[in-house]
Amino acid sequence: MHEAAPDVGDQSEDASALAITLGAAIRFARKNAGLTLQTLAQRTGLSQSFLSQAENGHTVPSILNLHTIARSLGTTAHELLSPPDDDVSLVRASDGPLLEASPGATMRRCARRSAVMAANEITAGPGTSASSATEHAGEEFVYVLDGVLEIELGAVTYRLSPGDVLYYAATVRHRWHNRADRPARFLITSSPPF
Structure with a gap:
């Protein structure tokens, strides 16, 4: 499976914030599911080091990899990407990250x-x-x-x-x-x- 993802050190503040927030959501869902990084790696076919980098906010998985991770954790990519308490969502044309x-x-x-x-x-x-x-x-x-x-x-x-x-x-x-x-x-x- 294609693991390459942008290193957030080369990206905007928005991308860095996304990487950190998404990483925390993945870690929370993994721990909530009672899984180790090794078990998640086996379920997804992604390397343990890649998953660790994602959880620590050093990289953002591609959408395909995020869907794979989410399914293995019993959730959706949408849920992992969503802030928990927003009732209204405004996304300006210039909003990122991509x-x-x-x-x-x-x-x-x-x-x-x-x-x-x-x-x-x-x-x-x-x-x-x-x-x-x-x-x-x-x-x-x-x-x-x-x-x-x-x-x-x-x-x-x-x-x-x-x-x-x-x-x-x-x-x-x-x-x-x-x-x-x-x-x-x-x-x-x-x-x-x-």
Whole structure:
């Protein structure tokens, strides 16, 4: 599994704060589940040293790795990323930090707290794809803001342009691709968060 993640020493204060907060949430969930770092490493396929760096706020796992960690801890990536007591979430256009959605693609969380949905903005560089296909409980919709995006949904591939919306059961195996030679930007909303 791809473990490389940015070292927070090279990033903004927002990224450093995210790394520390997320690391504490992962450690809390791991201890609450009664797991050692070694056991979590075995369950996730990630190295113990990588997990330790994440827990200590020295790195931010990619979204794919964060979902893997969360599932192994019996929670969701959304819960690990969410502050515990926010009833209102305002995310300005300039708000960061950005998380790695997959190599060549970043994700900006559009809502910091919600128990019923996760809304994210993905910017996918030319020729990039989601790290792997996924399926999970709930529903999703994708709204393309810029560029051209392909969504594999089961055995069918949908080509989406700006303004197009695709809504589907997330239990169907799905994956996005930007096969174009320019970036694509899209919103993806999942309910419930996974």
